Every structure is written in structure tokens, then in C-alpha cells.
Amino acid sequence: MNTELLFSPIQVGNLSLSNRIVMAPMTRVYSPDGVPGSNVAAYYRRRAEGGVGLIVTEGTAINHPSAVSHANIPNIHEEAALEGWKQVVEEVHAAGGKIIPQLWHVGMARTIGEGPNVEALPIGPSGLNLAGEPVTEPLTTAEVESLVSAFAQAAANAKKVGFDGIEIHGAHGYLIDQFFWEGTNKRTDRYGGDLVGRTTFAVEVIEACRKAVGPDFPIVLRFSQWKLGAYDEKLAKNADELERFLTPLSDAGVDIFHCSTRRFSQPEFEGSELNLAGWTKKITGKPSITVGSIGLHSDFFAEDSAQKTEDNINELLERMDREEFDLVAVGRALISDPAWPAKVQSGAIDEIIPFTAESTKTLY
16 A cells, blocks of 8 residues: 555645544543543543544534533533643644544434433424424524524634634534535525525634634534435535535635545545545535545454455545545544554554444543
């Protein structure tokens, strides 16, 4: 394998990365009362030591009572949590890595009665769950505007703590994505309408975050075509629709698009081999991150496990050589083996610890 490009440095604005490997955000639920502790700091530092160029933290709650659905998901607004994140940032920086938090509100993907605030009702653009069924009242315009402010405050907190940028979670059927979808957004005000109109909430979030952090602080937006429980859905059914969707988001101030797919190797539209990250880079001219089963294969215990992993990585490298995308997010493979990047770079594929469900039961 020729991994030279994968391990070459990249500069995006004032963000300098030693290589193109990104740790994908993965919820771990190891932050009691929303506060990341020394174990979380050690967990992220271990990935920086293993060779990850940029770490995106697990989703972290903005300041809203129903932002997340578990008491052990971290937040980014309480003083104790901010002190915890400061320790995380210091540990990652000491290991030579860069790190950004993922700012998160789950919206209607939350069940009534879930923690950390059991009395708080789930919220969404039209009060509809992901199946389009009514659960709560639609958000008022004032409530939507307060959510924009909450994202901006989270961005400001991230900068104050010392993070290297932010990622806004606009994917997978969570709050921002619920505004994108016609089935969950029936609004008739400026936050609804056609595909472009339904980007307005995200545009205002991006613009408010930009105002809060200044012109040089990197903003990443994660988006997806699929959503929870509907893996074959597509917001944009062709490249023209994708361009209509992405243009206002790009113009609002996104620096990097994180294009979430389940398998990076699958073409996004008929007639082209480009995946979602490839199309996004082509349309916006902005750097893109690809993600989806990188370093994984369907049979983790096969005798030719190392060969299957190598084949998977070789396809990734071929797409990188064609300049389809700029950065590569690795998820589950990094849970099982924090030294995954170093082993790939050295060619020690057979030494990679394969991902299993057991890997998720500890925070190593």
C-alpha cells in the first residue's frame, strides 16, 4: 500500500493537521452528569498518540434541556464539563493531536422520559418523530431562535476551552437534520418550505457560530443522506438537488463538510463512481471528509481478515489518489485499536486489533 498521501499534512484555513486521518464522533456514554473525566481525556489522548491527525469528539450537548438522551453524554455548557473538556484538549495537544467537539441536539430522536432531564419533552421543527408522527407541539419561532443562540454559545465555549474548531451535527435524523427533511419539517415560516428553505435553520446556526468564534476558527458540518431507521433515504436524489442543498450551507461559512455514509466505497448517484464526499467537494470546492466502514469488513474473524482489511484500505487510497476527498474519518476501527493509524502507516495490517461488539464495553 502507498499510504504517503493519507499520512501527508494538510492545511485548512488556520487548521494544520499532520495527516488526513480523522477520528469519527462516536457516543460512548462515559461522562457522568455530562462531565468528561480523566478517563475520557486518556481515551482521546490515546488516539492522538496512535497517529490520528484530527479527533472529533462524541456528540456533546448544547445548552437545552432535551439536547441529549442520557445523563452520561457530555455537555459543553456547564462549568464542570468545560473544565473536563479543557483537560481533554490539553491531553490531546500534549500528544501532538488536534481536537474539535461535535455540537449536538438530538431533537425528536429522543423518547419522552429519557435523561438527563426526564421532564423535558423532545423538540423538533414540527413536533413530529422520524416517522412523521405527531409527538409534541411544533417549535415556535422564538424557540428556534433560542436554539440558534445555544449552538453559538456552545461554539464560543469550545473556543474558550482551547478546541481547534467545532463540528456541527447536522446528520442522521437529529435536530438539524429534522429541519432538512420534508417528512419532519412541515413549517410554513422561513424555516420550512422547499429543500433550500429547509436549510435555513442550519444556515442560521452556522452563521451564528461563525459570529461567535470569528473568521479563522474552523467550522465542520456533518450531514448525511440517510437517517436513523431509514438507511436508503436520500435528501438529494441527484447531483443537482445536492448542489441546491449544499450551496447555502457552504455560503454560510462551513470550512469542511463531513459526509456521513454507511460505506465509503458506494457511489452516491448513478452514472458516477463518486461517493458523497466526492460529490460534495466537486460541488462546493471545500475540503470534504469521507467516512463509512473504513478499516472494517463483514467477516471480522475470517482467516484472511488482514487481507480484507488491506483491500478495504487500498480502495480508500485509490479514491484519495483521484482527489475525490481530502480527509478520512475512521470510527469503530479506532475503538478497538487506538494505534490503527500507526499500524496502517507501517504496513502492520496483520497486527490491527479487529473491531468487535466487546470493544464498546470499555473506554480504552
